Amino acid sequence: MKKWMISTVAVLLTGSFVAPALAESWDVSLWGKRRAFTEHVERLAELVSEKTNGEFTLNLSYGGLSKNKENLDGIEAGAFEMAQFCAGYHRDKNPTITVMELPFLGVDNLEAEIAASMAVYNHPAAKQDLGRWNATLLMPSPLPQYNIAGKGKAPTSLADLKGINIRATGGIGNALAKVGINPVSLGAGEVYGAMESGAISGAAFAPHAHLSYKVVDEAEWWTSNLNPGSVNCPVVVNSEALADLSDAHRDALLGSVDESLEWYLDKYQVSVEKFNDKVAENNVRVLTFSDADVAALKATAQPVLDEWIADMNSRGLPGQELYDLVQSTLAAQ
Numbered sequence: 369m370k371k372w373m374i375s376t377v378a379v380l381l382t383g384s385f386v387a388p389a390l391a392e393s394w395d396v397s398l399w400g401k402r403r404a405f406t407e408h409v410e411r412l413a414e415l416v417s418e419k420t421n422g423e424f425t426l427n428l429s430y431g432g433l434s435k436n437k438e439n440l441d442g443i444e445a446g447a448f449e450m451a452q453f454c455a456g457y458h459r460d461k462n463p464t465i466t467v468m469e470l471p472f473l474g475v476d477n478l479e480a481e482i483a484a485s486m487a488v489y490n491h492p493a494a495k496q497d498l499g500r501w502n503a504t505l506l507m508p509s510p511l512p513q514y515n516i517a518g519k520g521k522a523p524t525s526l527a528d529l530k531g532i533n534i535r536a537t538g539g540i541g542n543a544l545a546k547v548g549i550n551p552v553s554l555g556a557g558e559v560y561g562a563m564e565s566g567a568i569s570g571a572a573f574a575p576h577a578h579l580s581y582k583v584v585d586e587a588e589w590w591t592s593n594l595n596p597g598s599v600n601c602p603v604v605v606n607s608e609a610l611a612d613l614s615d616a617h618r619d620a621l622l623g624s625v626d627e628s629l630e631w632y633l634d635k636y637q638v639s640v641e642k643f644n645d646k647v648a649e650n651n652v653r654v655l656t657f658s659d660a661d662v663a664a665l666k667a668t669a670q671p672v673l674d675e676w677i678a679d680m681n682s683r684g685l686p687g688q689e690l691y692d693l694v695q696s697t698l699a700a701q
Contacts, residue, residue: 392424392617394449394609399436400556404576404639405509406430408632409452409603415624416617424617426450436555440604444501449609452509454601456538463680464488464497465505467690468600470676471543471669473698475598478633480701481510485600487697493686503604507625510632511574512640513595514540517587518570519563522653526661535559535571539676540597543669544572556581563587574598575643576636584646589653593662596669 396413398406406428413426434442439451440461455465468485475481485508488494498505516534523529530548541551552568556577562568563586571583578584610618647654657665673691680687 390423390614392613394424394426394605395433395447396426396428397433397439397442397448397451398428399431399439399452400580401430403580404632404636405511405580405601406452407635408507408509408628409450411631412621412624412628415627416620419620419624420617424613424620440501440503443503443604443606446502446606446608448606450506450603450605452601452603454538454599456599459538461501462497463683464491464494464685464690465600465602466538466676467680467687467694468508469539469597470673470691471539471597472595472666472673473597473694475513475698476701478510478512478636480698481512481598482508482629483701484694484697485510485602487693488690489602491686491690491693493690497685498604499607502607504607504610506603506605506622507629509601509603510629510636511576511598511601512636513598514572514574515594516570516572516591517578517583517589517652519586519588520569522589522655523591524655525657526664532569533567535562535568535573536596538597538599539672540572540599542672543596543665546668546672547665559583560586572596576639579639579643579646584643584650584652587650587652589655590647591655591657593656594665595662596665 396409398409402410409428413428416424416426433448434451436453437457439453440458442448443451455462455469459466465488467488475484489505489508494505518534521528526547531550533550533552534544535554536544536549536551537553541553545551554562554568559568559571560582563570563583570587573583613621677687677691680690
């Protein structure tokens with residue numbers, strides 16, 4: 369599992385011998401291109417290399433190792449040592465962490481998203497869940513609440529959303545379906561073409577994705593405050609590879625997570641500002657729904673929460689406990 373090489377230095381003038389230095393290298397499977405969504409992994413690679421004087425390196429690959437929806441499978445197989453994926457890609461493979469994709473959790477900022485995600489990741493049920501795939505949860509990729517960028521007739525009320533095709537996945541898609549939207553599951557890279565052809569009217573994304581996948585260039589309107597939820601996209605490592613690391617290299621990796629997330633938060637704010645500038649530049653109409661409509665959407669989505677808890681409980685998983693953990697963690701922020 370471990371990739372390594374031995375380099376030896378013999379000091380011939382003194383006849384002494386310096387103990388060999390062990391260099392370790394990990395492959396990291398990402399997708400798309402470098403963007404706000406991957407900045408914490410980029411920073412992690414820099415910090416690990418700095419702290420180990422280049423003896424431990426993370427080789428970041430954007431799509432060259434695996435498809436994004438197959439990254440967890442690649443981790444299990446040991447095809448690479450680290451990967452990023454989203455819980456909604458394969459909900460049955462990682463049911464516990466889908467609690468973070470439930471609608472209307474009450475996440476107000478990215479710092480709160482990090483705290484709640486890490487609380488879930490450290491829960492024994494989540495550790496056991498991902499352990500089935502030889503995966504250890506390392507850190508989240510915190511995202512703000514999703515909203516919809518679309519084209520065509522602008523919906524100014526919940527009633528206007530009925531019957532339109534919107535790219536939305538996971539709990540967000542389930543919540544939007546409750547008000548009559550037709551959620552469509554598409555890869556992020558397919559969204560622009562689907563909007564351009566009229567196959568879908570819009571997409572629910574976080575700001576960075578609306579930018580990266582050029583959805584905002586096709587959009588005519590943007591819902592600023594529906595806030596139906598977000599997706600949870602952890603970075604995981606192969607558990608065997610983590611155990612095989614030297615103590616110093618493991619400490620360098622785990623000890624760099626907090627600083628990497630702080631870097632991410634700064635970079636993500638820049639992405640949000642770029643998105644807002646693009647909305648203004650493209651004259652995208654900003655839609656603000658009434659408090660009554662937002663409350664109605666939240667009330668309509670309540671069955672999604674109830675169904676998730678019941679489903680988890682039926683599998684012998686602590687659904688209510690995980691949901692309560694998220695709520696208590698958020699309340700403490």
